[in-house]
Each structure stands twice: as structure tokens, then as C-alpha cells.
Amino acid sequence: MKKLILLLALFVFTIGNAQIFEPVKWSTSVTKISDKEYELEAIANIEENWHLYSQTVPKNGPIATIFSYQSSPSFLKKGNTKEEVGHTINDPVFNMEIKFFETKASFKQRILIKEKVPFKVNATVEFMVCDDSRCLPPTEVDLVFNIQ
Numbered sequence: 001m002k003k004l005i006l007l008l009a010l011f012v013f014t015i016g017n018a019q020i021f022e023p024v025k026w027s028t029s030v031t032k033i034s035d036k037e038y039e040l041e042a043i044a045n046i047e048e049n050w051h052l053y054s055q056t057v058p059k060n061g062p063i064a065t066i067f068s069y070q071s072s073p074s075f076l077k078k079g080n081t082k083e084e085v086g087h088t089i090n091d092p093v094f095n096m097e098i099k100f101f102e103t104k105a106s107f108k109q110r111i112l113i114k115e116k117v118p119f120k121v122n123a124t125v126e127f128m129v130c131d132d133s134r135c136l137p138p139t140e141v142d143l144v145f146n147i148q
Contacts, residue, residue, distance in 0.1 A: 021136055023050035023129050028145050036113050037078070040145045042067065042125060044105040049131045054099035055083055055107075061094050063128035063138040067107060070122040075147075078110040093130050113147070121145040 024044050031039045046052050057064045067081045084106050091098040111121065123143040129136050 023047040023131075023136070024052055024127065024139075026125065026141050026143060028143050030145050030147055033110070038075075038111050038113065038147055040109045040111060040121060040123075042107045042109075042123070042143055044101065044107075044127075046101065046103055046105065046129070048103070050129050051087075051100040051102050051131070052105055052127055052129050054086055054101070055081065057098055058096050061091075061096055061098055062130065062135060063126065065107070065125065065127040067109065068124045068126075069109065070124075072119070072121065074115040074119045075111040075113055075121060078112050081107050081109045083107050091130075092132065093135060118146065118148045121147060 024046050027043045027045070029041045029043070031041065033039055044052055053062045053065055055065050055067075065083075069077060084101065086099045086101045086105065088097060088099045090096070091100070107125075121144070123145065124140055125143055126138055126140045128138045
């Protein structure tokens, strides 16, 4: 019985001390460009010592950041999602030249309005983050852009 209680206590202690890393927090904003055009901005706030990868990475590298916008009769995408300049270095984890972002990253997508506002644009971003010694599994986050 004592062994069972000790085993149970160790199990609870282990679960209680397990860390969940969420080094990236996402926010959204919308800017009206004209009566028919808006710019959607997804902003990644990245914790110190972590980096978020670009939308374009070499083959056999980390998972690229990918934006998926739910289709809707309310709007049309105009072009592809654009990203900031970022940093390009020889990444020690993947041993290749890769573009990534530290501290903060901004991704912008223009849309053309087909219906009256207000409405919401639903999107998903899939991304991967690493620090100097490890990478977290790819994560998906739902994003909502309020068009008003």
C-alpha cells in the first residue's frame, strides 16, 4: 500500500511540474485601405530566446508559418500574405540558412470586400518555434479579424 501511495504521489508531482510552453501569443488588427479594400494584420509576440519561422523555409527544414483563410462570399483575398524582413541566419538546429523572427512579427493580408460590413474573417495560422536547443511541435491557432 505504501508503494502505491508513493507511486501515486510521484505521478501527481510529475504532472504538476510539467511545463506547457506557449512562447508565441497572436493578436489581430484590421486597417481600412479604401471603401472596398482592407488589410488584415496578424501579430506574433514572441517570448525572449524563441524564434518563429518564416512562411518560406528550405526543404527538410522546420515547419513554415502558414496562414489559411476560411472562404466566404463576403471577401476575396488580394495576393498572398506578406511578412516583415526578419533575420536570415545559418540555423544551428537545422544546419541551414533560414529566415525567422524574434520578439515580434507582423503578417499582412489584403482583402477586397464583396458584401456590406460588418463581418468576420476567420483564419488559422500554423507555425513552429524553436530556441537554441529545442523546437516545439507545430501549433495551430485560430485568428478572427473583425471587419467594421
